[in-house]
Structures are given as C-alpha cells and as structure tokens.
Amino acid sequence: MGLIDLANPSRFLSLTDRLLPWLAGATALVFAIGLYQASLAPDDYQQGATVKIMFLHVPFAWLAMFGWTVMTIAAFGTLVWRHPLADVAAKAAAPIGAAFTLLCLVTGSLWGRPMWGTYWVWDARLTSVFILFLMYLGVIALWRTIEEPTRAGRVTAILTLVGAINIPIIKYSVDFWNTLHQPAAVMRLDGPTIHSSILIPLLIMAFAFTLLFVTLHLAAMRNEILRRRVRTMQLMRAQAAPGH
Amino acid sequence: MDLGPHAAFIVLSYAAALVVLAALVGWIVLDHRALKRTLKMLDAQGVTRRSDKAVQ
Numbered sequence: 358m359g360l361i362d363l364a365n366p367s368r369f370l371s372l373t374d375r376l377l378p379w380l381a382g383a384t385a386l387v388f389a390i391g392l393y394q395a396s397l398a399p400d401d402y403q404q405g406a407t408v409k410i411m412f413l414h415v416p417f418a419w420l421a422m423f424g425w426t427v428m429t430i431a432a433f434g435t436l437v438w439r440h441p442l443a444d445v446a447a448k449a450a451a452p453i454g455a456a457f458t459l460l461c462l463v464t465g466s467l468w469g470r471p472m473w474g475t476y477w478v479w480d481a482r483l484t485s486v487f488i489l490f491l492m493y494l495g496v497i498a499l500w501r502t503i504e505e506p507t508r509a510g511r512v513t514a515i516l517t518l519v520g521a522i523n524i525p526i527i528k529y530s531v532d533f534w535n536t537l538h539q540p541a542a543v544m545r546l547d548g549p550t551i552h553s554s555i556l557i558p559l560l561i562m563a564f565a566f567t568l569l570f571v572t573l574h575l576a577a578m579r580n581e582i583l584r585r586r587v588r589t590m591q592l593m594r595a596q597a598a599p600g601h
Numbered sequence: 602m603d604l605g606p607h608a609a610f611i612v613l614s615y616a617a618a619l620v621v622l623a624a625l626v627g628w629i630v631l632d633h634r635a636l637k638r639t640l641k642m643l644d645a646q647g648v649t650r651r652s653d654k655a656v657q
Contacts, residue, residue, distance in 0.1 A: 407605070410610065413614055414614070417618075463617050468610065569622070580632050
C-alpha cells in the first residue's frame, strides 16, 4: 500500500482500525516506563521534588507546538496538494493541540508558583503560549461555524498558516526577549544542559505523550471521516424524502 | 516518595493532566460509538452512499 492509497478514506479507516489497538498498547507501556522512571528521578539541587512537574510541562509544551505544526502541514495539504484527508487531519488535531496547550499553561502555573513566587507573568514565553491556546480555540470555533466541511477546511487552513508564525516566536521568545521563563535546556545547539538522571525520564515521558498524541489524532481523524459519512447519508435521506 | 514542601503543586499538576487527558480520550471514544450507532441506523433505513453502491 503506497502513501497515495491512504488518501482513500475507506483504506485509511481500515488501516486505523488495525493500527489503533497496537498504538494504544504501546502508549500505555511507554507511559508505565516513563512514570516509573520519573518517580525514581532525583530531586533537583535548586527545585527539589518540583522538578517532577517538568516531566509533564515540557512534553506538553513540545506537543502544543507540534499540534499546530501538524495543522500547518495539513493546511499545505489542503491548499496546495488538495489531499483528500488533509483537512480531516487539521480538524482532528485542533482539540488535541488545545488540550496539550491548556495543560502546558496549567502545569507551568503550578510550577511557577513555588519556583517564581507567582502563577503568571506576562513575559514573552507565557504570553505567546497563551496566544497559541486562543488560536486553537479560534480554529475550533471556525470549524463549527462553517457548515460545509470542504469550505471550512480552506478557511481554517489559511488561518492556520497565518498563525504558524507563533511557533518560532514561542521557541525563540526566551532568546529574543528578557523573560522570567528559563532559556532552552534540551533543544540547544550545544546539547542539553540537564543531567541524564533527569533527562532520560523526560525524554521517555515526551515519547509517551507523543505516542498519545498520534493515537488520539488517528482516532479523531477516524471519527471525522465517519462524521462526514453520516452527514452525506443524512443529506441523501433528506433529498429522497417525499415532497422534497 | 517524599515530594517535599511543594507536594500539593506536584500532585495537582499530575491530577490536572489525568483529568484533561481522560476527558479527551473519553470524548473521542464516546464520539466514535455515537457515530457508529448513527451509521448503523442510517444503514438500516436503507440509505447508501454512492461509493458503497459502486462496491456492491
């Protein structure tokens, strides 16, 4: 089966039906390993045990940006390549990305209170992630506003491409501006600055959350394809009704 | 496991993650079941898509 075959919704549904149980199982397994490793990780010399919030907050932040990146690639698929499942992928990713962004903000707040003495500051990093959350909500609202899926797909694709500028802004905000949020400690040109006893659990948890994102995204895409089938069949039933 | 003086913040973070992700998974699963039920009902009413007719 080539990639182009996956453009066929029925083939895609058949593949996801076979793949999802394995993905869900792999996700659960990696979470079990990650949470066990996180529980054994030593306290940080400055932050103490609150470093354990990092095993949630950092993956949530990465996946919040990953979600919008997936939507951006899907937007290209809709507008440029006219791939049949591109707007399905975009619509399915939005609520998942919004959930991860919300959790990034919440866990960041709960980490900030004991470490910085405050739940929130309007610095560049926190503000740009909050804007990302609002952007997700905006795209979800737009999908619900436009009835016809193909038209909704094109309009949201344009909005997604415009919003994509926020991703490098979030990433480099701690370098461009004077922020309370610390600079990057993992994704750096000269390598991570975190000790392996904390870095390894972090990377395992990041992998677990990535598997969760992929699993939920495929499941949500499956739902969206079924939803469009329901819509088509309901329209056909309405057209076939007597007196129509 | 001693979570230190800020244990409440750590526990709340993991609890928030569990609640939000459980709600997300629950929504996707329940949505899937509802859609399958609706499709089965439409199928029972004899509504067939063009691509299903082509397969038949």
